[in-house]
Amino acid sequence: DAKTTQPNSMESNEEEPVHLPCNHSTISGTDYIHWYRQLPSQGPEYVIHGLTSNVNNRMASLAIAEDRKSSTLILHRATLRDAAVYYCILNSGGSGNTGKLIFGQGTTLQVKP
Amino acid sequence: EAQVTQNPRYLITVTGKKLTVTCSQNMNHEYMSWYRQDPGLGLRQIYYSMNVEVTDKGDVPEGYKVSRKEKRNFPLILESPSPNQTSLYFCATGGGAYEQYFGPGTRLTVT
Numbered sequence: 001d002a003k004t005t006q007p008n009s010m011e012s013n014e015e016e017p018v019h020l021p022c023n024h025s026t027i028s029g030t031d032y033i034h035w036y037r038q039l040p041s042q043g044p045e046y047v048i049h050g051l052t053s054n055v056n057n058r059m060a061s062l063a064i065a066e067d068r069k070s071s072t073l074i075l076h077r078a079t080l081r082d083a084a085v086y087y088c089i090l091n092s093g094g095s096g097n098t099g100k101l102i103f104g105q106g107t108t109l110q111v112k113p
Numbered sequence: 114e115a116q117v118t119q120n121p122r123y124l125i126t127v128t129g130k131k132l133t134v135t136c137s138q139n140m141n142h143e144y145m146s147w148y149r150q151d152p153g154l155g156l157r158q159i160y161y162s163m164n165v166e167v168t169d170k171g172d173v174p175e176g177y178k179v180s181r182k183e184k185r186n187f188p189l190i191l192e193s194p195s196p197n198q199t200s201l202y203f204c205a206t207g208g209g210a211y212e213q214y215f216g217p218g219t220r221l222t223v224t
Contacts, residue, residue: 034212043117043203043215044156099144099163100171101205101213103156 004088009108012078020073020107022088027068030092034101035062035073037084044087044103047073083111115140117216119204125222126194134189134219136204142214144207145187149173149200150218156203162187194223 005023012018024033035047048055048062050071055062061074075082085106091099117138126132138145146161148171158171162181176198178190187206191198199222207213 032211041218043205043218046207046212046214049212099146099161099207099213100158101156103148105155 004090004104006086006088006104006107008105009110011110011112012075014080014111014113015077018075018078018082018109018111020075020086020088020109021070022072023070024088024090025069027090028092031090032092033062033064033068033071034089034091035060036087036089036101036103037082038087038106039081039084044101047086049091078109078111080111080113083109085109115214117204117206117214119202119216119219121219122217123220125224127224128195129193132191132194132221134191134202134204134221136187136189136216137185138187138204138206138214139185140206140214141184142206143184144213145181146171146205146213147177147179147187147189148203148205148215150203151200159189159202194221196223199223 032049032051034049036044038044048060050062063072085108087103087106089101120135143164147159148156150156157173159177160171160179162168168179202219204216205213
């Protein structure tokens with residue numbers, strides 16, 4: 001399974017944009033890039049996913065590099081409720097896909113008021 | 114409202130006493146799975162099910178059983194729990210390469 005690399009922690013100020021980076025240099029052509037987050041005392045929560053093109057939804061934006069070896073999750077205006085561990089995960093969309101999500105250590109985002 | 118429910122949410126039990134953690138989803142998803150989360154080890158998949166009556170092992174299946182007799186339910190069974198199964202357990206459902214939805218978690222302590 002292809003691996004991802006994320007910074008252990010990041011800090012942001014409330015109401016400012018946050019850019020969370022992820023490197024995945026061994027990504028394969030069928031790997032989707034997923035982002036999940038886990039708030040304290042809760043289960044992981046889906047944030048966004050993409051394959052090649054940049055994606056936007058109500059929670060965040062996902063910017064994918066042209067060579068797909070890296071991506072950035074963008075929270076446009078961080079709130080205190082966005083303080084969580086953010087996981088960047090590759091999940092193959094091929095026929096052998098078992099749906100397994102491989103969670104690394106993620107990035108712990110701290111949001112300061 | 115789309116939901117994944119787990120019961121119980123908290124459980125303290127003793128070594129060797131069989132227990133079942135239930136998981137139920139109302140999203141009509143075919144795919145369901147179980148993860149455990151431990152400090153320093155992150156979330157690891159225990160078992161998964163692609164459809165009714167189809168289950169397979171994840172990365173850490175030892176000491177666990179599952180069954181999938183109907184689409185909405187995927188119980189996790191610990192026939193003879195041991196202290197190393199003390200953990201936080203999450204059930205998940207969803208669509209393979211697409212988004213998955215996780216339950217609220219079950220905190221299990223085995224003494």
